[in-house]
Amino acid sequence: MLSRTAASLYWMGRYVERADFTARLIEATMRLDTLSSRPAGEVAWTSALTVIEADATFEALGKARTQANVAPFLAVSMDHSGSIIRCLEAARRNARVVRTALSREAWSAINRAWLYVSRAKSPANSQALFGFIDQVHADTQSFAGACARMLSHPSGMFIHLGAAIERADNTARLLDVKYHILLPEDEPVGGVVDRDQWTTMLQTVSAVNAYRLLYRDGLNPVHIIEFLTLRQELPRSLIACAAEVVRQLGDIAQVTDYFSEADSMAMTRLANLKRQSVAQIIGEGLHEYLEDFMVQNAALDEAIGRQFRFN
Amino acid sequence: MAGRAFDELYGTADDRTPQPTLEPLAAWLAQTPLDELRRRQSAAENAFRQLGITFAVYGDEAANERIIPFDIVPRVFTASAWRRLYAGLTQRVTAINAFLSDIYGDQRILAAGHIPQDLIFDNPQFRRELMGLRPPHDVWAHIAGIDLVRTSADDFWVLEDNVRTPSGVSYMLENREATLRLCPELFRAFRVAAVDSYPDMLHDMLREVAPLSAGPDPVCVILTPGQYNSAYYEHSFLADNIGIELVEAPDLTVEDDKLWMRTITGLVRVDVIYRRVDDDYLDPEVFRPDSMLGVPGLMRAYRAGNVTIVNAPGTGIADDKAIYSYMPEIVRFYTGAESILPIVKTWRCREPEACAYVLKHLHELVVKLVDGSGGYGMLVGPAASGEQLDDFRRAIEANPARYIAQPTLALSTVPTLAPDGIGPRHVDFRPFVLSSPKGVKMVPGGLTRVALKEGSLIVNSSQGGGTKDSFVLMDENG
Numbered sequence: 001m002l003s004r005t006a007a008s009l010y011w012m013g014r015y016v017e018r019a020d021f022t023a024r025l026i027e028a029t030m031r032l033d034t035l036s037s038r039p040a041g042e043v044a045w046t047s048a049l050t051v052i053e054a055d056a057t058f059e060a061l062g063k064a065r066t067q068a069n070v071a072p073f074l075a076v077s078m079d080h081s082g083s084i085i086r087c088l089e090a091a092r093r094n095a096r097v098v099r100t101a102l103s104r105e106a107w108s109a110i111n112r113a114w115l116y117v118s119r120a121k122s123p124a125n126s127q128a129l130f131g132f133i134d135q136v137h138a139d140t141q142s143f144a145g146a147c148a149r150m151l152s153h154p155s156g157m158f159i160h161l162g163a164a165i166e167r168a169d170n171t172a173r174l175l176d177v178k179y180h181i182l183l184p185e186d187e188p189v190g191g192v193v194d195r196d197q198w199t200t201m202l203q204t205v206s207a208v209n210a211y212r213l214l215y216r217d218g219l220n221p222v223h224i225i226e227f228l229t230l231r232q233e234l235p236r237s238l239i240a241c242a243a244e245v246v247r248q249l250g251d252i253a254q255v256t257d258y259f260s261e262a263d264s265m266a267m268t269r270l271a272n273l274k275r276q277s278v279a280q281i282i283g284e285g286l287h288e289y290l291e292d293f294m295v296q297n298a299a300l301d302e303a304i305g306r307q308f309r310f311n
Numbered sequence: 312m313a314g315r316a317f318d319e320l321y322g323t324a325d326d327r328t329p330q331p332t333l334e335p336l337a338a339w340l341a342q343t344p345l346d347e348l349r350r351r352q353s354a355a356e357n358a359f360r361q362l363g364i365t366f367a368v369y370g371d372e373a374a375n376e377r378i379i380p381f382d383i384v385p386r387v388f389t390a391s392a393w394r395r396l397y398a399g400l401t402q403r404v405t406a407i408n409a410f411l412s413d414i415y416g417d418q419r420i421l422a423a424g425h426i427p428q429d430l431i432f433d434n435p436q437f438r439r440e441l442m443g444l445r446p447p448h449d450v451w452a453h454i455a456g457i458d459l460v461r462t463s464a465d466d467f468w469v470l471e472d473n474v475r476t477p478s479g480v481s482y483m484l485e486n487r488e489a490t491l492r493l494c495p496e497l498f499r500a501f502r503v504a505a506v507d508s509y510p511d512m513l514h515d516m517l518r519e520v521a522p523l524s525a526g527p528d529p530v531c532v533i534l535t536p537g538q539y540n541s542a543y544y545e546h547s548f549l550a551d552n553i554g555i556e557l558v559e560a561p562d563l564t565v566e567d568d569k570l571w572m573r574t575i576t577g578l579v580r581v582d583v584i585y586r587r588v589d590d591d592y593l594d595p596e597v598f599r600p601d602s603m604l605g606v607p608g609l610m611r612a613y614r615a616g617n618v619t620i621v622n623a624p625g626t627g628i629a630d631d632k633a634i635y636s637y638m639p640e641i642v643r644f645y646t647g648a649e650s651i652l653p654i655v656k657t658w659r660c661r662e663p664e665a666c667a668y669v670l671k672h673l674h675e676l677v678v679k680l681v682d683g684s685g686g687y688g689m690l691v692g693p694a695a696s697g698e699q700l701d702d703f704r705r706a707i708e709a710n711p712a713r714y715i716a717q718p719t720l721a722l723s724t725v726p727t728l729a730p731d732g733i734g735p736r737h738v739d740f741r742p743f744v745l746s747s748p749k750g751v752k753m754v755p756g757g758l759t760r761v762a763l764k765e766g767s768l769i770v771n772s773s774q775g776g777g778t779k780d781s782f783v784l785m786d787e788n789g
Contacts, residue, residue, distance in 0.1 A: 002562050006575045096538045099547035100557045108361050115360070154575070256576045308575040 005101050006158050007310035008094040013147075013162025015091035016110065019084045020140040021170035023133045025052065026074050028177065028204035030126065032197060033067055045070040047180035051173040052082055071129055072122045084136055085117045101155040106146040113139035154255050161248040161304070168241035169297050172290045174204060175228055179287040198224045205236045225286060226278035238293060239273040245300070246270050262303040269296060316721040317463045318735050319386060330464065332389050332784065335500035340384065340726060340733060348728050352383040355489040379482065380777035385490055385497065386725045386738060386759045387782045393504075393755055396459070396467060396742065399652035401751045402642060404455045404744045407474060407629050409645035411451035415441050415625060425640045430661075434634075436627035436682065438590065440597065444614060446623040447522045448748040453621045454513075454585075455744040456480075456758075459652070461723040468720070469638070469652050470739060472630040474622060476587050479758040479778075480743045481545040484509060484552075486780040487756070502785040504755035510552035512745060512752055517553075517583050519747035520619050525582035532556045532572060534563070534586040536604065541773075546587050560588075565608030568615040584609075585621040593624060632681040632715050633659055656718055660711040669716040670707060673700050676716040677768075678707070691768055693719050722768055725779065727761055737762045739770050740781065755783035 025048055032044040042065040049055045049070065057080055063069040077083045092114040099107055116135055123129040144163070150156040178197060198221050202208045205228070214233060215223045229238045246266045253259045281289045305311060320336055321327045329337035359378045388396075413419050414431060415438075421428050431437050456477025458470045487506055491498065514531070521529035535546035537559050550557035562572050563581070571578040591599045594609040612618045628634065634641075636657035642650040658665035658676075669676060673692050680688035690703045707714050724735035742757030759779040760770035770776040 001575050002556055002558060003573050003575050004559070004562055005556075093538075096543070096547075100550040111361055252575075258576050309573065 001101070001154050001158075003309040005098045006154070006308050007305070008098040009101060009155055009158035010162035010304070010310070012091045012094040012098070012110070013159035013164075014166040015087045015094065016113075016140050016143050017163040017166035017170065018082065019087035019091065019113075019136060021166070021174070022052070022074055022082060022084050022087065023136040023140075024204045025174065025177075026071050026129065027133050028174070028200050030067060030071070030129070031200045031203065032177075042066065043180075047177050048074070050180050051176050054080055054082055067126070067129075075129070075132060076117065076120065076122050088114045088117050088136075098155075103146060103150045106143060106150060106159075109139065109143040109146045113143060152251075154252055157248050157252045157255075161245060161252070164241050164244035164248060165297060165301050165304070167236060168238055168245070169294055171205070171228060171236050171238055171241065172293050172297070174201065175225070176287060176290045177201075179290075194221070195219055201228065205234075207234055207236070210234060222278060222282065225281065229281060230273065230276060230278060239270070242266070242270045242273050249304075260307045262300065262307040265300050265303050269300065316735070316737065317461065317723045319461070319723050319725050319738075321726075322464070333387055335497075336385075336387055336726075339494075339497060339500060345728075345732060348383050348733075351493040352381065352728055355381050355383065355493055358489065358492075359485065379772045380763060381486060381489060382727050382736075382761055382763075382777050382779045383490075383493065384726050384728055384733070385494075385780040385782050386740075387501065387784065390784050390786045392464075392467075393783045395651070397753070397755075399467070399650075400457055400742060400744050400753065402646055402648065402651050403457065403469065403472070403638070404452065404746055404751050406638075406642040406645045407452050407455065407472065408450060408746055410641050411623070411626055411629050412445075412449050413645070414628060415444060420641070420644050423644065425644055426634070426637050430633055430637075431628065434628060434631060436625075436631050438625040438628075441625045446520075446613075447616065447619045448520055450520050450746050450748065451623040452626050452629060453516060453520060453623075453746050455746070456741045457744060459740045459742070460655075460720055461738075461740070462721055463723075467652060468655050469635075470655060471632070472635065472638070473741070474626045474630045475589065476622065477741070477743065478542040478545055478587075479741055479760075480509060481548040482778045483743070483756055483758045483781070484548075486758075486778055490780040497782075501782060503782045504785050506754045506756035509743070509754045510549065512754060513549065514553045514555070516745045516747045516752070517555075517585060517621060519749055520621065521582045522616055522619055524617060529582035530555075530580060531583040531585065532558045532563075532581050534558055534560070534584050534588060534606075536588050536592065540587075542587065549585075560592075560604055560606050563606045563609070565606060565612050568608070568611050568617055570606070570609065570612045570618045581618065583619045583621060590624050590627065593620070632657075632679055633661070633712075636715065655720060658716045660707055660714040660716065663711075665716075666707065666711045669714075670704060673704060673716075675719060677719050678703055678714055678716045681713055681715055689769070691719065694766075694768070719768070725759070725761065727763070727779070729763070729765065734765065736765070737768050737770065738779070756781050 029044050029048040045065040045067065049058050058070065058073055061079070073080055074083055076085045078086065080086065092110050095102060095107055095110045113136070116139060120132060123132045147156055147159050178201060199208065199219060201224060202211050210233070211224070211227055214227065214231065227234055227237065231237050232240050232243060234240055249263050249266050253263060315323055317323055320329055320333055322330055356378060359381060410420065420426055421431065452474035454477060456473040456479065458473065459467050460470050461467050483506060517531040518529050532555055533546055533550045535543060535557055537543065547557055556572065558572055564571050564573065564578070570581040570584065572581050586593065588604070592604040594607060595605045596607050597610040613620055613624070635654060636659055638654050639650045642648070658669050660666040660669055669678065676692045678690040678692070690699060692700070722737040722739065725738050726733050727736040729736070738759050738761045740757050740759050742753055744751060744753045759781040760772070761777050761779050762768060762770045763775060763777045
């Protein structure tokens with residue numbers, strides 16, 4: 001496979017995943033906004049901007065941090081390189097480069113997603129916004145489905161690899177949202193609002209029912225943190241993403257008969273996660289732990305680029 | 312002005328009697344409600360848009376990703392018409408390959424005085440640096456797109472030879488897919504010859520022309536200028552359907568006079584390169600030192616016989632419009648037979664007498680730049696404004712050798728779905744002819760381009776033309 005093709009597939013996987021995550025982030029923030037006490041509404045939107053490091057870009061626009069301003073910024077703004085529309089545009093640009101490596105179905109899915117967002121009007125109200133988000137989910141899922149049905153060939157593996165690296169980063173960021181959101185002053189930790197905020201985390205990753213299956217004793221922040229970081233059963237957990245990266249790299253190595261730096265880094269990361277407990281994570285400080293994880297993830301991304309000669 | 316055009320379904324008679332064997336098409340048009348045809352046509356165009364079958368129009372940023380309009384009403388060739396075309400195309404492409412081999416070799420045809428020497432030597436399409444060089448197996452124009460027009464049931468004319476990097480074959484295949492899906496009843500009414508073997512036929516040809524040094528399983532690639540090229544969809548479509556890599560110049564490198572591509576596990580040797588870029592952008596070491604495009608050293612590898620370039624560099628001399636007018640001589644010289652497919656009467660403005668005639672009859676002629684393509688630099692006299700006529704008159708007077716002129720032909724029409732119902736529109740036809748050491752081959756079909764504007768004779772997609780499926784009937788029907 002051409003190095004350029006591999007790079008484009010990988011980035012396509014990342015961008016589609018990021019579009020999906022951004023849609024989830026908007027949805028989560030709308031819920032958190034609704035749950036917060038009045039003046040704190042803006043806190044939710046500020047935290048959303050913070051976790052994706054778009055604070056400065058938004059600040060430059062000089063607008064208030066309300067749903068009416070931030071949601072379109074995250075969804076359809078051309079000023080923000082991480083907006084859903086820009087992600088899908090980048091994904092499609094990469095897909096066009098590697099059309100030969102994609103199944104027709106996978107290409108159609110990504111092209112359809114892009115056509116939808118590029119024609120969508122800026123969502124005017126919450127209802128329109130939910131409609132927009134649902135459509136983005138449907139389109140990115142149809143892309144993921146098409147990729148899963150692709151031949152077992154390095155093409156699909158690089159897409160999955162990119163998606164897994166991105167998803168690991170995204171789950172870490174999503175968890176970090178909670179750190180940035182302060183509870184209203186009169187709300188106790190573990191109280192109704194705190195619990196609702198954690199529930200929102202689960203809803204955002206579509207994992208409320210999965211959680212209830214695994215944890216019989218109800219919603220509990222410590223369990224939720226464990227669930228999103230260390231439980232292999234949840235495909236979005238940090239450990240499941242780390243395992244997926246190892247698996248895809250292993251599959252590629254099997255086809256190419258070539259094993260290097262990125263493989264060992266990925267395996268070390270997975271081994272470390274397997275040794276960790278949720279008590280350690282909380283003891284270390286969740287926020288610090290997540291930051292550290294994101295730095296490692298970025299280093300692994302660079303190692304992948306070197307190993308397959310992306311540049 | 313051209314006389315009344317021949318309609319391929321209804322002929323020239325007023326009673327609208329369908330041509331023999333084409334009755335089912337007339338019946339289908341009569342039975343299928345207009346709304347239903349429109350619904351199917353928009354379904355096809357939606358599918359094309361979703362697949363991204365788009366093309367870019369130069370100088371038109373907003374329309375960067377337009378689809379070529381698809382017309383739902385197919386055009387039908389009888390088996391006997393196709394047999395004649397097949398024989399004529401085979402003969403013509405055989406002659407073109409012999410001409411290229413000769414012109415870069417012994418130049419017997421010049422010695423025999425059939426073509427003026429300066430027409431070759433002063434022609435920018437003639438690549439002096441390639442003199443004496445043989446491509447592997449002495450095949451030059453591996454892929455030829457021959458543009459044909461029709462003026463009556465039996466009269467087909469060659470309008471243009473395209474032997475550099477002819478495009479459009481993906482539309483032939485996608486249009487058939489669309490017709491099969493949306494109008495299946497037509498395939499019960501007619502026995503239509505299949506075209507879907509084209510990618511396999513192309514792949515076979517590419518392998519057959521590999522250098523002798525290549526192994527039993529030669530590595531073939533398609534070279535594209537990239538996703539902003541107007542024909543990028545086609546490049547990726549072909550690579551996809553053949554199952555070979557679609558490369559851009561930066562993916563390739565030449566070491567030890569051999570061509571390699573950069574892959575995730577290192578360099579891989581390439582034996583055959585089907586390039587969809589012009590000669591000028593092949594190798595900056597040879598053709599355009601100022602260009603950042605191309606693969607430095609590619610021509611060294613070619614000279615060393617280590618890679619086959621499809622089509623061979625230098626083929627442009629054979630599809631130059633001034634050379635075109637000598638095609639009857641060329642066919643006779645190399646095949647010893649008269650040309651089966653005639654050319655259109657051509658005045659070469661480089662000849663003073665012809666030039667005087669052209670200037671006098673400008674309003675009734677079609678004038679073309681000898682090295683123009685895509686409908687650019689072209690004047691259709693009868694449709695031109697006084698100003699346009701004056702512009703061309705001045706241009707021809709300033710540089711007569713750059714122009715040729717032809718009569719305005721009454722191109723045949725085919726029923727086409729128009730805003731006000733089914734109406735006749737002018738068409739041309741481009742079959743795709745493949746050459747290898749094993750001979751000349753083509754699938755029974757080609758690309759029909761249609762001028763969607765009523766009365767217009769310009770079918771180029773860059774000028775608002777559309778495409779149609781082209782049925783070639785199997786023998787029982789014709």
